[in-house]
Structures are given as structure tokens and as C-alpha cells.
Amino acid sequence: MKNSELNNIMLSNQILFDRNKKIMWHPFTQAQTNTDIIPIKKGIGSYVYDYNDKPYLDLISSWWVTLHGHGHPKIAEAIYQQAINLEHVIFAGFTHEPAIILCEELQKNLPKMLKRFFFSDNGSTAVEVAIKMAYQYWKNLGYKNKKHFISFSGGYHGDTLGCMSLGKESGFHNNFTELLFDVLFIPYPSTWNNDKNIEIKEQNSILVLKDYINNNTDSIAAIIIEPLVQGASGMKFSTTQFIKTIVNIARNNNILIIFDEIMTGFYRTGSYFALDAINIVPDILCLSKGITGGFLPLALTIATEEIYNAFLGEKFEKALAHGHSYTANPLACSAAIASLKLLASAECQKSIYNINLAHKNSIELLENVNFIEKIRILGTILAFDIKNNSKVCMLQYMTKLKKQFLLEGLLLRPLGNTIYILPPYSTSYDDLINSYEKIIKILNNNSL
Ligand SMILES: Cc1ncc(COP(=O)(O)O)c(C=O)c1O
Numbered sequence: 001m002k003n004s005e006l007n008n009i010m011l012s013n014q015i016l017f018d019r020n021k022k023i024m025w026h027p028f029t030q031a032q033t034n035t036d037i038i039p040i041k042k043g044i045g046s047y048v049y050d051y052n053d054k055p056y057l058d059l060i061s062s063w064w065v066t067l068h069g070h071g072h073p074k075i076a077e078a079i080y081q082q083a084i085n086l087e088h089v090i091f092a093g094f095t096h097e098p099a100i101i102l103c104e105e106l107q108k109n110l111p112k113m114l115k116r117f118f119f120s121d122n123g124s125t126a127v128e129v130a131i132k133m134a135y136q137y138w139k140n141l142g143y144k145n146k147k148h149f150i151s152f153s154g155g156y157h158g159d160t161l162g163c164m165s166l167g168k169e170s171g172f173h174n175n176f177t178e179l180l181f182d183v184l185f186i187p188y189p190s191t192w193n194n195d196k197n198i199e200i201k202e203q204n205s206i207l208v209l210k211d212y213i214n215n216n217t218d219s220i221a222a223i224i225i226e227p228l229v230q231g232a233s234g235m236k237f238s239t240t241q242f243i244k245t246i247v248n249i250a251r252n253n254n255i256l257i258i259f260d261e262i263m264t265g266f267y268r269t270g271s272y273f274a275l276d277a278i279n280i281v282p283d284i285l286c287l288s289k290g291i292t293g294g295f296l297p298l299a300l301t302i303a304t305e306e307i308y309n310a311f312l313g314e315k316f317e318k319a320l321a322h323g324h325s326y327t328a329n330p331l332a333c334s335a336a337i338a339s340l341k342l343l344a345s346a347e348c349q350k351s352i353y354n355i356n357l358a359h360k361n362s363i364e365l366l367e368n369v370n371f372i373e374k375i376r377i378l379g380t381i382l383a384f385d386i387k388n389n390s391k392v393c394m395l396q397y398m399t400k401l402k403k404q405f406l407l408e409g410l411l412l413r414p415l416g417n418t419i420y421i422l423p424p425y426s427t428s429y430d431d432l433i434n435s436y437e438k439i440i441k442i443l444n445n446n447s448l
Helices: 003-023 073-083 097-108 123-140 161-166 174-179 198-215 240-252 274-278 305-309 330-344 346-367 394-407 429-443
Strands: 040-044 047-050 055-058 114-120 148-152 184-186 220-225 256-260 284-287 299-304 372-378 381-386 418-421
Touching (some): 073 330, 123 299, 148 161, 299 305, 346 381, 394 429
Parallel strands (some): 220 256
Antiparallel strands (some): 047 055, 114 299, 284 299, 372 381
């Protein structure tokens, strides 16, 4: 490459950075202190590239959406073919084949009881729809008192008002608590490898649930659960038996079960959905994030026929008054159909297996770093915590770590003191092992 070409590239990187700085307001970002915004030019497979052609290995699937890697040609082609045929049509009073095919294909991988598919645009709207469905279900059936929700402390369900209410104790929404409705919170019994106290923690949570039920007879509409893994609160795991017990108690007390599988769906936890491993069929299931392979925003709230039937009647008042302009966008549906096909391929299944293997084979390396604790692996997710050391300011240390990861070409975004890896399924075994070696080297760097 000629010097002049190189200069042009460096220049465009800087120019974009400056233009962005003047105009942009970034999500979940304190703009005054976080000035390290990186302009990205392209994405190929598990890597994204800046304007200097520096590669960053996307170890968090770009906020957990990129399932098959960036720019997968099969998904790109599906979107193109759909775009020249039908880009969009209003979904009230009209339908289209991509939406129908997508639901039919998903249904093949879901418990038979989950039969009715309601589209929206993102994880938050999927949960918002679930809240409205659960609330109105009881109302339509004549149970006027059933209007309270139970959630887990630390649970995160999105950033709209209903979602923030259910995720009030995640710590992300503290500025808005006055705007949120009351929710009953159960302590979350987070667990990890060799956790000795899990039974006591679980018993405590079960007691709290029973207590809520006894004190709020017939007024609880639903419980919402991120099955097996609480994502945003720091990749916190729970046991399958615990979720099963909670669901059984709730169900025996006429409480609807909402599973928020927005992060855990599509093999993130090892099985197609986390519900498969738990062997539980929720009344309502929320999906989004990986559904389109990370190409376009789309979400589904899927309900049983029993719930759907409660909304039927002569009057509109009984119907679900909810919809978005881009509901069931055909481009997003086509991307999702292509993504599901890729997911079923032998190549993708092998890759999911290899990611889990690389995680497992890195445990020993991680266990040798003495300020790491609570190592945990489930499916394609690996997480561990940095021990809280009173000598260092954790927030500052984690910020420095994140910067150093980026310098080394690793796209990681720690959650509090938790470092996690949740890579696209295009990521090779060797790339992951190399990343772990780099991560450990950075962690062992005493000068940070
Ligand atoms: C479990 C869960 N539910 C809901 C959401 C909200 O999704 P979105 O960011 O697409 O609104 C998230 C996002 O991280 C999530 O992890």
C-alpha cells in the first residue's frame, strides 16, 4: 500500500471520529468520560474492522445479536431477494409468506403448546407485549385483581417502562423508579462451578416466592424469568432444577409463566432454547436478538392457544391493542428464515460444539489466575468475575481492562466486574483459545 493511501485511511478514521463526536448520542454511554468510540468500516465472520483495517474479534456478538458472524452472504442474499419483491406491508389486515414461513419453521423447534406468534421489533417490545398479554388475559377472563408481576432481582428485560419495572432491581434503571409500576422481586440464586451454597440460596428464593403467593392470593398475573442465565446483570447462572421448582409453584397457584429468552435463545445455552434443557413450556415466550442472525431488528412474543383464545370476542376491546409500524417486516423475516437454516446446518452445530469445547478447555488456564472467581460455562457462554479487591477502584480497573482488550483487538464489554465471552458461531476453536491466552496476559499485567 502506498503511503498516500495509508494516510487517506488514517484520515478517514479520524474524520469519522470527529464527525461522530459532534453529532451522535450513543446508548448506555457517558459521553463525557467515554470518548473511545471506534468507527467500524466492515464486518466479516467473527471480526469487525476499523478504518485502519485493524481487526477486532467480536467476542460478544455485538450485544448478543450476531449469530453466524458478520456479513454472512446467505442472510445478505435472502434480504436482497426479499427487498426486490416486497420490502414491507402493513401487518394489520395483511400478511406475507416470509412471516408465515418463519413462524412455521420456529414452531418445529418449539414445544407444541406454543402456537401463536405476535411480532414486534426488539427485545424490549417483545417483553412489553408479554406484559400486556398476561395482564389482559386475566382481565378478559374476568379476573380483575390479577395484575401484579413477579420478577427476579438482577433481572433485565429492556428499557421501555414496563420492562424497566420488571427489571427495576437490575441497577440499570435507577433514574426512573418513580415512573415504574410495583413488582414483587425474588432474590436470584446465582451459581457457578463448585458453588457450595447453592441449595441454601435456592431455598431462600423459594421461601420468598411462597410468601408472596400467600400474601397476594389471586392477585399475581405472571412471573417473568430469564431461564438459566441472567444476561445483563452479569451472565449469572441458575440451576435447571431451581427454575423448574419456581415454575411448578407458580403454575400451581394460577400464575402465568413468561420466559424471556431474548438472550438465551438459539443455542446460546447449549440447547435450542433454554426451555428445552429445563423441560418446561412457558405460557409466553419472548425472542429477539439472534433471531435474524444480527442483521435486522425483529422480535416475537409467542403464546399458547389458551392465551390467544382469551382475546377472541365480538368487540375490539378484547383484542390486544398493540402494534408497531414495522411489525413483521418482510426483510427481517427473510433474514430470520435464512438464519434458522444456517443454525440447522451440520457446520453450525459443529461450531457450537467447538465453542463450548474451547470454553471448557480454557478453565484450567483461568483457574490459575488468582484474582478470578466464579468461573461458569453454559453452552456458548463463558463468564468469570474479577475478585473485588479493595485496593483498586473496580470501575476504573474494568474500564482500563476494556481499553486494553480493544488495543489487543478483542471486542469485549465487561458487565460490572464480570468478563464474559459469547461469540458468534463463526468463531473458530483456535481464535477462542488465542483470545483466552491474550485475556489472561492482560489480566496478569500488574501495571493496569
Ligand atoms: C433478557 C433480555 N431481555 C430483553 C432485552 C432487551 O432487548 P433490546 O435491547 O433488543 O430491547 C435484553 C437486552 O439485552 C435482554 O438481555
